[in-house]
Amino acid sequence: MQLQMKGISKNRTTLNATGMRATNQRALILDIIRKEQGHLDADEVYRQARKKLPLLSLSTVYRTLRLFKKLDLVEEIHFDEAHHHYEAKQATEHHHLFCLGCGKVVEFTYPLSHHVKRNIAEAEDFDIIEIEMRMTGFCPKCCQDRQ
Amino acid sequence: MQLQMKGISKNRTTLNATGMRATNQRALILDIIRKEQGHLDADEVYRQARKKLPLLSLSTVYRTLRLFKKLDLVEEIHFDEAHHHYEAKQATEHHHLFCLGCGKVVEFTYPLSHHVKRNIAEAEDFDIIEIEMRMTGFCPKCCQDRQ
DNA sequence: CTCAGTGCAAAAGCTTTGCATAATA
DNA sequence: TATTATGCAAAGCTTTTGCACTGAG
Numbered sequence A, B: 001m002q003l004q005m006k007g008i009s010k011n012r013t014t015l016n017a018t019g020m021r022a023t024n025q026r027a028l029i030l031d032i033i034r035k036e037q038g039h040l041d042a043d044e045v046y047r048q049a050r051k052k053l054p055l056l057s058l059s060t061v062y063r064t065l066r067l068f069k070k071l072d073l074v075e076e077i078h079f080d081e082a083h084h085h086y087e088a089k090q091a092t093e094h095h096h097l098f099c100l101g102c103g104k105v106v107e108f109t110y111p112l113s114h115h116v117k118r119n120i121a122e123a124e125d126f127d128i129i130e131i132e133m134r135m136t137g138f139c140p141k142c143c144q145d146r147q
Numbered sequence C: 001c002t003c004a005g006t007g008c009a010a011a012a013g014c015t016t017t018g019c020a021t022a023a024t025a
Numbered sequence D: 001t002a003t004t005a006t007g008c009a010a011a012g013c014t015t016t017t018g019c020a021c022t023g024a025g
Helices: A008-017 A024-035 A042-050 A058-070 A113-124 A140-145 B008-017 B024-035 B042-052 B058-070 B113-124 B140-145
Strands: A074-077 A085-088 A094-099 A105-109 A127-138 B074-077 B085-088 B095-099 B105-108 B127-138
Touching: A008 A024, A024 A042, A024 A058, A024 A085, A042 A058, A058 A074, A058 A085, A105 B113, A113 A127, A113 B105, A113 B127, A127 B113, B008 B024, B024 B042, B024 B058, B024 B085, B042 B058, B058 B074, B058 B085, B113 B127
Parallel strands: A094 A127, B095 B127
Antiparallel strands: A074 A085, A094 A105, A127 B127, B074 B085, B095 B105
């Protein structure tokens, strides 16, 4: 069986390039995460994916997300909530603003990496792989509502 | 029943000041988090606390940590692991380095807040409450081991 | 054809909740 | 004494795992 959807075949190529098997499930999940602007958690990926692959199991979603994370295809973000959120790995470094009022997530770029990586890594003799800056606060709308 | 331990009575004062009841459980948990340098998770707090209060229940630990977080007595940190870690609220802004090899956590200070808070908050019209920078990588020892 | 990947169901964490009891103010 | 907090047990969520079956290479 071959799925014929926009972007899917490109994803198959991506998957093949990593040496792992390009299954429909994996291609679809990668497609969903790449198309989606937001920051999906496992269950949201699952619900979206089942529209096209109704037999898909939640375990496969978890296994796939874990795999993608290891392969650096997706990034795991840690909000206040106990569970994880995922987004497609992007070229440009960006960070997250989390609104305590409405839960909205805003992405912003900030040239932190080069500067901090050099300074902190030297200071601490650490080999830095990743930087994640998470800011919480209130978005304009919620600022108003609180007054 | 009154516990007589170093620091506990001071914690009772802290607790009373917030308007909530100063129970032995709360005083002890606050004491443990304040004395501990590391970043304890709920279960670690529980195990330590039971040495002195053997009947303490894990639910109380969770309820207390949630309360302390709301009262701004502790800070919740998000590592890769799915569960939360807690540390006593500190005056100086600091961030965390997490070693992917051995799991060690290093704290470091970096004057990020003032600069970023101003710049990003303006850019995004957000009212920033908190900044958390989390870096992952390999500590000196694990760097060596990997070669 | 072979082995990696999947679905299902069950288990394993972590965290929250309901309720009777105990302790604080 | 009037609430508030606790302990226990049970439930709720998110995530992982075992195993037989399916499908990609």
